[in-house]
Structures are given as structure tokens and as C-alpha cells.
Amino acid sequence: MRLTEHPVLRFERGREVTIYFEGKPIKAYEGETIATALHAAGIRVLNYSANEKRPRGLFCAIGKCSSCLMVVNGVPNVRTCITLVEDGMVIERQRGKAKLPREAKPPEFRNAKVVKADIVIIGGGPAGLMAAIHAADGGASVVLLDENPMLGGQLVKQTHKFFGKREQFAGVRGVEIARILEGEARKRKNIKIFLETSAVGIFQDGDEKLVLAVKNNRELIEFRGRAVIVATGAMEKMIPFENNDLPGIYGAGAIQTLMNTYGVKPGDRVLIVGAGNVGLILAYQLIQAGVEVKAIVEAMPKVGGYFVHAAKVRRLGVPILTRHTILRAEGKEKVEKAVVAQLDENWRPIPGTERTFEVDVIALAVGLRPSIELLHQAGCQIRYVRELSGHVALRDEWMETTVRGIFVAGDSAGIEEATTAMLEGKIAGIAATLRLGIADESWLKEMEKAQKDLVEFRSGPFGRHVLEGIKKALIGGVASE
Template identity: 40%
Template sequence: MQKINSHPILEVPKPQKVSFKFQGKTVEGESGFTIAAALHQAGFPVHSHSLDNRERSLECGIGKCGACEMLVDGQIKRICITSVDGVKEVSEIPHEYAPSVKSPHKQNSIKVYKTTVAIIGAGPAGLAAREVLLEHGVENIVIDNSPTIGGQFNMQTHQFFFFEKEKKFGGMRGFDIAKTLAGENHEGIFLNSTVWDILEGKRIAIKNIKTDEIYYVEADHLVVATGAVPFMPTFENDDIPGVYTAAVVQKMMNQEFTLLGKNVLTVGAGNIGYLTSYQLMQAGASVKAIIEAMPHEGGFPVQANRVRRLGIPVMLGKILLKAIPNEDRTGVIGAVVANCENFKPIPGTEQVIEGIDAINICTGLVPDDQLLIKGNEVFGRFCYGVGDAIRIGEGTSAVLRGKQAGYEVLQEMGERYNYDEYLSTSKQYIDSQQHPVRVIDKPFQPSDERKAKKPFVVIDCLYGFACNPCEFACPHGAITKTSTSTVPHIDYEKCIGCMECVYQCPGLAIFGYHYGKDWIFLPIEYEATEGSEVFLVDNNGQKIGEGIIEKILRKPNKTNVARVKSKDVHNDDLLKVRGFIVKESYPTPIQIKPSDYKSDSKTYVCHCDDVSMEEVLEAIGDRKFISVDEVKHTTRLGMGACRGKRCIKRLKTALIPMGIQIVGDATPRGPLSNQVNMGELFPREVPETYITGINGKAKRVEKITTLVAGGGMGGSALFRYMAEAGLKPVMVNYGRGASWRNIAGGRTAFSVPEISQIAAENHQIFKDLQSVSNIDYRPINYVSFAHDEATYKALDESRAWSEAHMIEPKDFRKEISPYFSKTIDTYRAALISSNCWQATPGKVVDMLRKI
């Protein structure tokens, strides 16, 4: 564990130093960075001990589990998202800890923000939805528990794939895309804020984890862009310090500038495994190997090639069985792996990989969809899931789905928008999810005559998928890509060998050659020195020859181009070269040897409550099906701080090879990034403060003489009399309400004489309106049924101030309708009121407009 002081892509800041106490020792951190980073850099990777006293460290790195909860100045905080600024003391939480009693803030008014659209998550999907809404003048509020905008994109140092008609995001790095999406105006983006529940009435409950303020957002529409949580498979010692998910590795490395290991084993040969391994190398680590349980690699071939070119071996059909801890269990020194079929280890094939100090788990993601489930219950069709919250995919897909959801909100609101743009975005979103399909067997090459004439490039992109920054890269229009299912094509008559495309390919799959000078032009995103001697390698990292770096051409996007002079490879053999490795940095072979491995410790499925696989299997017995709820209630699995986000998926996956199925899912819970205390929800003695106009239309303040809230019979009558008295009242009502019914007609039979008198006055108004223009006014009788003694008494008393008479059930068919059912015995009497009326609502409203 060490501080990263330089990086080939990222600017490493030099912030002010701050310090705090930990276990009686002074720990130095950096302002703006997390407590977790400070502790790891100081050599303290253990943040807590489990119920069984196991050492624990970071697990998700993004505030969505409880592994890193510690006492920070007496308050429970998740140190992976808590800054060191202002902190005096950090300590482990004792097992029997109980928080101190605090008096509720009864005199502090709770803020309630009113908006049209609430967006949970300021990552790529949420920001893309916000961008579309702002372009169409729709106010919105974005809520995110991080201190910065961008979500997971802030961790991504690589260039992104996009297929675009006009260049915008293609070739940009993740953190730059986040800045572009956010724009200059950050109004309405609430950071350090976690949604702890979604309440009835479309009210979103939020806590600011920095200030501890509780507040609410009320919206008509909800976009859920909560992303995903990393998936950790079950194996021995899977939560010991030194075993980290890719999210932790990337967060600490690319945001906190903390390297968690120098010699790393990566588990998972998918895009995440490739990219984190590549980024680890950029940050100064050595990735000893990538192991994959499947018999084939996953992810994009170009991502795999960039890793293999570094000499990192990819070992297929290997499964991780155990992380080998050091003596004090504060780190790892090795791993036990075995050959496997269908994720089942093959006995007798166990091996030990030595010489490692960290294990990078890249075995996929699980949608963090619990708020989406709750949102659907409360908001119904006005709830929209985006990004990884609905489907795990590339960052490209997250951006496009966010834009698509923005258009869907506009559709539901009835706002005007460009439907063709919506269709185009939708197509791009679908295309972005396609798996690369091989189109050609080998890259296109120029003719022999053209090869000898001048420099040229080769695009080693053999698979069709949604990416085309190379089209925009060529200043001469030599590169074309007609669709997402084709590969780039080079017109060598137009190509002059300028090498502008080499550094602009997100997959680092374009290479330049100059036969006359034995030059190779290769993309480089790590530190190297001009004059260094190198091994020339192919896409598998195999040595082809030797060369020397003559020149490193610095580029604005920091993907530089190395001009390498070949010593012993010439002419067409040059085309086999796809990369280089500096001789001094050429990786040593991985240390691996046979093992007589036997399990000597429990495998814990639930880390929060130390629920072992053995306990779960005992509860299941000989059954092949069991519900999530039964597992929870018998073992407590899924009832800890992570709220089942991680362990239930772990259990389901671990039981599949055993032929056991877990039915159902956990009850959806909000992602508590901090505890909400009962006292914080104590009723206040002051009214709530409503805040409007955030990121939307400016608030308009109207000074009025009288306000009538509610357009029912009482409100409408009050409005009328106040208007006649010259008070200039303003009446507000939600929807049509009872006021619409008043426009359609009325009755004079009410339980109190005052309202009856109002109705009689209103009746006269309808008669007067009919004399001016036809509103289809006609007098009618009104029937009120008495189904019990209390109702009968109230109706009978109303006859004293209204024109009405009571009838018995035997007269219902005579006075109400000849079709009244003889078998109904529900009512004991009915009141027939005269002097009631009806009119056509539309005609009445039209008449009122005219006069």
C-alpha cells in the first residue's frame, strides 16, 4: 500500500496535509481525500473485526456496504466516502457499541424541495438524463452520495467507445465525459446526499452524510441511476485485507491515488478485469496474472489485447479457492487456485500462486435496483430506471439509456421534442449492448507497392461493435465505418501516414509502420523513456524482436505515440508487432506450484453477520428450493449493513452448482450511506420549508389580498362572496376536485343550514347564466340514501332547511325508479331533495370565460 505520486493520465494533486488520531497514533492524510486512503497509506488496512473477530477491510469502496464503518469523532461513518477534513479521531466500532442519546432538533425546519424530475445518481446515466431535461427547460434535482459529480466515470482513465454521427464522447476518458455531461451549471445537483427511502406521496427522503441534515424532495417523475455493486464470489478468506473488488481498486487507485498492492492477481477475464489490470500497470503495479473460470475470455478482444501486450498471462479454466493471508492477517501473500468445469473445482488440480500482495476481484456487478423497485411502487409509470440499475453494461450504454429516459420523461409530460433524435438515441443504446462479432479474419493492409511508398497504418479491429472515433480522427477522410456491425475500412490512396489516428483509438488498436526506416508507431499510455531498449511483442505478448524508443510524440489526450526503431524485424514482419515492453520491465514468470490444499476454515457468505456456508446448508437441509425470507429469518444472512445487496447474490451463485435454488429477493431497502437516527425523524415544532425553482423557472412571488386553498363547495362559495366584497381572492385547487362538480350542478340538501343556503344562492347563479346563454340548465331531484341510524337522523334533520321529503323502501320503485331491485335491503330510507339542478360543465366554463 502506497501513495501514487505520478500518473501517465491523471494529474496528481498536492493537497494540504491534515492529521488525526487512530489507535493512539497520529495518521497523516490529505485534504479532500478519504479516511480510508489515509489509513491504507499509513499501513492500517484493517478497519473492523467481524462478530467472529475476523479482520475486515474495504469491500465496495462506494459507500454501499458496511465493511468500512468506523467511529469518526464519535459518529458511525463509512470511511470510504468520508473525508479526512476536520476529523480528530478515528477508531474501530466496539461490538457492544451503542450511540449516545441526542436531543432532537425540534426548532429546525425541515426543507422540502419541489421539482418536476428527481434523479437519484450523478453518474453517467443520471447526468445524461439531466442534460436532455435541461435542454428542454424541465427543472430537475440530482441526488448523489458522493462528494463529486460523475459516479463510476471518475474512476475510468481509459478512452470510451461511442458510435456517433457527430463526434462528442467517442475517445473521451470517463472523467472527461462526466465533466462534459455535468456542464458548467451544477445548480440542482445535491452531493454528499443519500436517499434512505421513497415515501408515499412521491416524497424522496434524503440525508446529507456530511452535515447530517435530513431533507426531502418531492417530484412528479423519478429517474433511478443508482448504478451497481461489485459481485464477490465465495471463497476462503474472501474479505481479508488484501482481497479487494475492482470498485475498491479503481476508487483507491484513480481517485484516492492509493495503490493497494504492488504485485496483484486479477480474478476475471472480462472488460473489468482487463481494464483494472491495465490501470494497475499504469499506476505502477505489476499484475502477475489474470485467471478466469470460464474456458474462454469475456469482454472486448481489443481490451484483452492491450493487457496481453504487457506480458500479463491470462489463465483460463482456473477458479480461486482461497486467499492465503500473512501471519497477522493484514494482507495476502498468495492464492490457491484449481482447474474447473462449470465453476466446479477439479480435485487434484490445486495450485498455489505466490509472490502477490493483493487480489483484484473482477467477477462482475450486481444492479443496485432496490430504490428502483421502491420507486416503481410509489411513482408507477413515472419511474424510469437507467444505467447499471437496470442492466449491467458499458459506460456508453449508461449514457445512452440516460438520454433515452430523458426523452421518455418529456413524452409523459407532453413536452415537445425531436422524436427522430429519440429514435436515434434508442438505436444507439441497443447497438451499444451488442457483443463484438468477428467480421474479418485479419486486418486490412495496403498493397505491396503502397507499403514501400510511404508510412501507413493498420487497424487491428476485427470485430463489429459500436465504436467509430477513428472516422473523426483522420484529417484526410481515409477511415470509414458504415455501421456498428462493420469494421473500419482504410482508403490507402487517401492515407498519408500522419499517424493522427493511432492515439485516438479507444481500443489502442491502430498501429503505424514505415518500412523504409524500420519504424513502428505504437500507442502508449504509461511511462517510458526515449532511448530505452525494448522487446517488440505481438498481441499475445510474445517476443518478436528488439528495438529502441527513438521518440515519444506527446498528444493532448495523453495517449502518446512511441516511434520505435526495429533492430531485427523488417518489412512485412513488422506487421506482426503490436506493442513493446521495456527490457528492464519485462515481467518475470508467475510463481505457481502444486498444492495439497484442504479447506481449513469456514467460507462466510454474509460478512456483516458472519453467516457461513455451513450454516446456510444446515438450514436448507435436503431441500432444493428455499425462499430468501426463510434464509434471512433462520440465519440472519442479508440483514446486515449491506442490506442483502451482496450476500444474497453470493449465496444464489454459490448454490447453483449444488442444484439448490434460492427463490425471491430481499425486501428493497434504501442505500444507507449513513445511519438515520430516530431522533432525526422526531416531529418538528415548526412547519416545513418548501423550496421551489431549483434548476428551473425562476420563482414568482405574487402578493395577494386573499388566498382560498381548496375549490370544493365551501372554497368556491367563499371565493364568490370574497369576490363580491371586492377582496380580489385567488383560489388554488389540486386538479378539478369538487369545484368541477359545482360547475356541473348541485343540490341544496346538506347537514348544516349554512351550506344549504350557499347552494341555494349558487342555484340562482345557474338560472341567471341560462338566461344569458344556453348551458343546458335543468332542475332535478336528488336522492340521498340512509343506510344506518346516524345517516337517517342527519337526513331527516336537513328537511328543516331544504325542500325534501323522506320515503320508505316500499316506495323506492315508485318515487326513485321502477327498476330499483326488490331484493336490496341495504337502505332503511331515502331523502328526495327538490330545487337541485344540472348543467353541462364545458358550456358553463365557456360561459364564465366569456363574461
């Protein structure tokens, strides 16, 4: 199941270690997550659900859902998709509701480590990295935290070359953009980076903003700053169909994480649901990794992604069934089959058109929704904006939300692309330093340039739709639907 050869990627694995799954030794490599190591060993069922005790497996692979919770060294509810293996680790499936170990003590808030900076940035994807770089260049001290073990967000698994302008990394692969941005951030002495660190709450404490976070599932840290930038990205959407919780059903991004970041095949035969750019790119990447793609089903009457991506996939022999949807997954402990059917004009399955595919993986590429939980909890005004793919925080043109000193950027402000995430990150980073009186007025020009670039980028056919959404998300903008 581990990939050794790939046309684009080289997998440099860390030191070999042994982890113990339900008493059985399993080979793993330092630098990979527990869920990755278990997948490489062919283990799909990671826990049994709290109430119905149904088998559950990996779904998002970026720490956003609860599908991969396991008991690690006696500690329940560990997100194994973002927790790295350690030699000798003891891992068990969680069965039903988690029980705290008897000796567990609640963490001591009074003893939490305190880290201070001018600006605290949550999320080290393209938006958070650009915000950090520009805030640092404006003279601010910056803390950048991310709950994943590596910087780059969604970029670390994008093996394809990006479109757009040269100055916005057109023609460069996503993985490479992540490396460039990380290099820039690490070069700056006034940026402190904390990985494997989850922000769990944002509070106002006097003049300071307090971001409470947990590092490595163990240590509580209080990050204190005068401004916070939330760049927490997005999470995969789920669609309703029978048995949609069976292990072997993954969000598209999770498959990319397994395959492109860690070099582990998700399975052998895949059905993809959704023919937008993500579904199409995923099909191509699966084929590159030697996995068979049986078909892509798409409920809309035509393919949503770029024509070039669809043409490439069709040339490789993958049928794209438009006006089709998935009816159910079949299998006992994991996916064995997928049943699809054609839809009529009222989106109802047409009886007699059912087709069964023998697959061990179903990939859902049905869109993302902004991760706004922290913004919501912090009291930012939230509105549902269909064009931005979900609930978003209202913001002004400086990306500042209705809570002064809290800024937002990237997919967490509305689903778009890495290019717009980077530009929004740049705006938020500069705006925060200006708001705090750290950067001088000359930085306004840089911000205006980024705002102009955003307008230009959004002037294309896909952008027009987003612009409608942004009007609704602006403070004082048009009312929600």
C-alpha cells in the same frame, strides 16, 4: 503508497490536514476520503465484523457495502469510503455491533429541509447526468443527488479511451467524459446538485414523489418532485472462497478508485480474478501505477474481454490462467497469499493443480449487479434477468417502471456500458419531461433518436445477449426464467 507520477493522470491534492486514527496522527489531504487516507498510511483493517469479529477492510469504495464502517467523531457506522476527511477528525475501528453514542437523538422528520423540483434524479453517473441535462433542456427544474463526493459515477476512475461512435465519446477517456458531462450539468441554472447525499427511500405523498435523503451523515432532506429517475448504478459481485472477507480483497472498482481517483496504490503484488474487460483493464492500470500483477485467473475456458485488452496485458508479461479459480486467501489480518487451482469440465478444482501466489491484494473482477434497492422499496415490479446480471425493475420503452412517475436508467436498469447508460439517461430525462407535460412534442424526436442509437449500439455481438435480457425486462415482455 501515494502516487506522485502517472503516465495519464495528474493528482492535485487539497490542503494537508491531520486526522487521528486510534489516537495516532495521520497526514491526509482535503478532498480525499477517510478510507483513502488510512490506506495511504498503510492501514488496511477498518473494523471487526459484527458477530465473528473478523477483520474487515475496504471492498467497494463507492458506498455500496458495509466493509469500511468505522466510528468517526464518536458516530458509528460511517461509510469511510465516501466520507471526506476533515482536519482533526477522530477515527476508530468499529468492533462488533455498533453502539449509538449516549447523546444521539433520532433525526426529526418534521424538521427535515424540503427541496422541490419537477424531477428528482438519484445518481450522478453518466446515466443520471444525461437524464438531468436533457430534462433541464426540456424545461424541467431538476435536482440531482449523489452520495459520492464527486459527480461522474464509475467514469471518474476510467483512464482508458472508450470505444463506439464519435458522438458517444469514442476515443475519449472515461475521466474526461465525466468532466464534460459535469460541466454541462453545472452550466444549467435549472439543475441543483447535492453531493454526499444518500437517497434512502422513495415515497408517494399526494401528487408528489418524496425522496428522503441524508446529507453528510447528518442532515435529513426531503426532495419533492413529480417524477423520479433512479440511476444508482451497480455494485460489485462477490464469489465464495475461503477467507473472502480478508482485508486486501477488493472489488476491481475499489482499486481503481484508490489508484486513479485518489492516487493511492492498493498494494504491491496483485492477483486478479476474472478476465472480462474490467479485469483486463484493471491489470493494465495497475501496471501503469507501478504495481506488479502476478496473474489473472478466469474460470471460463477463454478470456471474456476484448482481444485487444488481453493481448496488451499478455505483452506486458501477465499470465492469464483460463479454467482456473481462486480456492482461498491466506493471511491473518490481511491478505498474504492466494491459492488457485485448475477446474475440470464440471467446474470442480482438479486436485494437485493448486498454485500459491504471494500477493497482498486480490482483485475481484467477477461482474456487477444492478443497484435496485430503492426501486424495490418504492414498489416497482422486479424480475430476475440473467442477461442483465441480476434483478431489475420492469420498465417500458420510455424507461418508466411499473410505478408511474418512477423512471430507471443505466446500470441500475441492467449491466451494460457507459454509452448505453448515457443513452438510457437521455431517454428517461426526456420521457419524464414529456410525461409531466413540460417538454413539447418536438422532444419526442430526440427521444426516438436515442432509442435508435441504443438499438444500433446493441446490434454487436455483446449487445445481442443484452437485447434478450431487455425483452424480459419490458413491461408485458417474455416471462422470467
